[in-house]
Amino acid sequence: DGGITQSPKYLFRKEGQNVTLSCEQNLNHDAMYWYRQDPGQGLRLIYYSQIVNDFQKGDIAEGYSVSREKKESFPLTVTSAQKNPTAFYLCASLGRTTYGYTFGSGTRLTVV
Amino acid sequence: AQSVAQPEDQVNVAEGNPLTVKCTYSVSGNPYLFWYVQYPNRGLQFLLKYITGDNLVKGSYGFEAEFNKSQTSFHLKKPSALVSDSALYFCAVRPEGGSYIPTFGRGTSLIVHP
Numbered sequence: 001d002g003g004i005t006q007s008p009k010y011l012f013r014k015e016g017q018n019v020t021l022s023c024e025q026n027l028n029h030d031a032m033y034w035y036r037q038d039p040g041q042g043l044r045l046i047y048y049s050q051i052v053n054d055f056q057k058g059d060i061a062e063g064y065s066v067s068r069e070k071k072e073s074f075p076l077t078v079t080s081a082q083k084n085p086t087a088f089y090l091c092a093s094l095g096r097t098t099y100g101y102t103f104g105s106g107t108r109l110t111v112v
Numbered sequence: 113a114q115s116v117a118q119p120e121d122q123v124n125v126a127e128g129n130p131l132t133v134k135c136t137y138s139v140s141g142n143p144y145l146f147w148y149v150q151y152p153n154r155g156l157q158f159l160l161k162y163i164t165g166d167n168l169v170k171g172s173y174g175f176e177a178e179f180n181k182s183q184t185s186f187h188l189k190k191p192s193a194l195v196s197d198s199a200l201y202f203c204a205v206r207p208e209g210g211s212y213i214p215t216f217g218r219g220t221s222l223i224v225h226p
Contacts, residue, residue: 090156099161100161
């Protein structure tokens with residue numbers, strides 16, 4: 001079945017470390033997105049990419065970085081510059097003939 | 113700029129009663145409107161969308177939503193709530209043209225009591 005796979009499901013990070021969250025899709029979708037979800041704040045856009053080798057900052061890009069070397073993959077790195085990284089991270093994709101997003105199952109990142 | 117308002121943080125309803133989760137929006141031009149549901153520690157699942165056509169849209173799990181252009185609303189409804197409907201519900205909007213980036217509401221927690 002086609003879908004989006006996020007891994008790992010749970011991730012623990014020490015202060016000062018960079019961590020990378022994986023997002024892979026086999027839907028042949030062009031566009032991919034990263035959102036951060038905090039309780040009571042809805043979804044906030046971190047980065048998005050509408051084509052391979054191109055990506056744009058969202059509303060809260062500071063302290064995060066991404067790459068889009070392959071259509072199927074859009075990894076997110078949470079750097080040590082992100083002061084409050086504990087959150088639930090969601091990856092999504094959108095195809096040219098679809099109207100709504102397809103979401104992955106999320107990664108919960110906790111700073112320890 | 114586009115925006116979505118979900119005025120209720122939480123909606124409580126008894127099982128078997130009808131439910132409504134409210135959503136109002138602001139967007140330039142014609143709106144594309146969406147409802148998603150999220151269960152704990154899971155991603156968002158698509159419920160239904162309004163693109164064009166009938167103002168009453170039917171979706172998954174018996175949910176429906178009514179598009180009201182004059183009131184810029186897109187309320188989610190279900191005639192008879194189930195305990196298993198308890199979850200977090202998100203409304204989203206994006207314009208017909210331009211960027212494909214939707215704006216999400218803050219979410220409404222639906223609690224269905226047995």
